[in-house]
Amino acid sequence: MSSFPVSALDRVAKLYWRKNALRRSRRAALGSFRHWDREGESALVEALNTSFDGKDVAIVGNAPNTLGRGFGPHIDAHDLVVRLNLVIPTDHASDLGQRTDFRFVGCTLLDRHRPQIEKLENTSTIITTEKNVDFYDTMNKPVTVYDRRLPQHVMRWLKPLCPEVLSGNNAGPPPRSGVVFLALLLAMAKPVNVVLYGFSQTLDDATTALHYDKGDIITYEPDDYKRNHCDPSLEIRILLALQQRGLIGIN
Template structure:
């Protein structure tokens, strides 16, 4: 009996030791959330990504979780293109011309031309996708951030932010270029053109730029065509633009700025987000690093002050890391 008891104790000790080791291995990249029920059970949930801090983790910030909607469509596809009445009414209010075209008819022309598939639905506890969001502020000059920016999985650039001649500060890698017709530029074949459609005419221009090339003017002159890989074209969903306006810009001004929209896009497609080239210079000047003209902090269309406060709050909540620059 004594021998049997000893064997049983050794077996239980070995089982407990093995279980503990397996649990520790499992939790190496996991987040423990302890929930004690009436019987004292403990539940264990895995972290949403393999980064040390995951953007999509809504457990560590009430402020963030109140604003972040993981289910909002980021990109337009044929299966999600129907706009609900609320989104449609708001988005139509942004139109410069009420007769710019029928949205449904225009969207029907999109997906025979451009990819029609779900993107960025591959979030995983084993993934750590890093994003560099590179703005156009003059504060990035002299920073030597270029090599750091290029290390990221995705590098998102905004409008006409140049790389040639500025590589040491802004890097040379571009995976996504976020534009609208008035800010479009030629791209290499490896870069995703991500269109921000503020009006039906913007989508019409995109179609025209790859087909008839007959649209040369919106509210200003625009290029009739651009060099870009049509198999890497993406269109931001109007519902996503409204979501950013409602949840993140909190209804300030007319609609969010391109830079602000790009940053919120990054929160939805990456696990770790680093921000470069945002904000004023050390002399409180708002300008672009690649041109001498000054930019407007608040131009009536956007509330730059509120957007800047929200971006700083995202850093305070450990959702992004802002690299301030030197200039």
């Protein structure tokens, strides 16, 4: 008869599962990077390891479910704050915080985005798809680049972390920028805590967002959304499974 209480054994089992699941996820991600064999990926992995290992991280998305909830001070209290795409929180600082240490830009940038790029903070590190490299070069903005094929691989990286959700081959459009960065962070770095703000938690959240410039709430056409991204209900189930596993927190 074991002398350990069941709760203690459960905690040991969960820690063991988490360690091995993260190891399998990292192995899958490194396999993708080796296949691409690019200097950019090596720089990206090094940047993630150097900056995020051992840190308490906030990832701030653009779903309007943060408005009116006063999360700003909580967001700014994290060791690192990562923001997605181009929203600048100036008009919603009490809800979105003010700090930006990293900005993950997964959207394809067009000429209409130039005024917003000019406004972005120069103190943050920008991580973006190689599709946007020439755009940033014309604006003298240094960036860390990832291969444009990376979003197509993240479901495979997430599969060891939430096998109850990703049990098939999950072929189809990739998830949105927030889930792409989250998968990259969990696979390639060792943060001590990751908390999500402004991520879709309902299907209504998934078709609305804060406008990157004015901060107004805009609505996407569901058909346009599904043409470019995976089923939003799948993203939501992935996040809930990661939360239940203790890998992330969601606000």
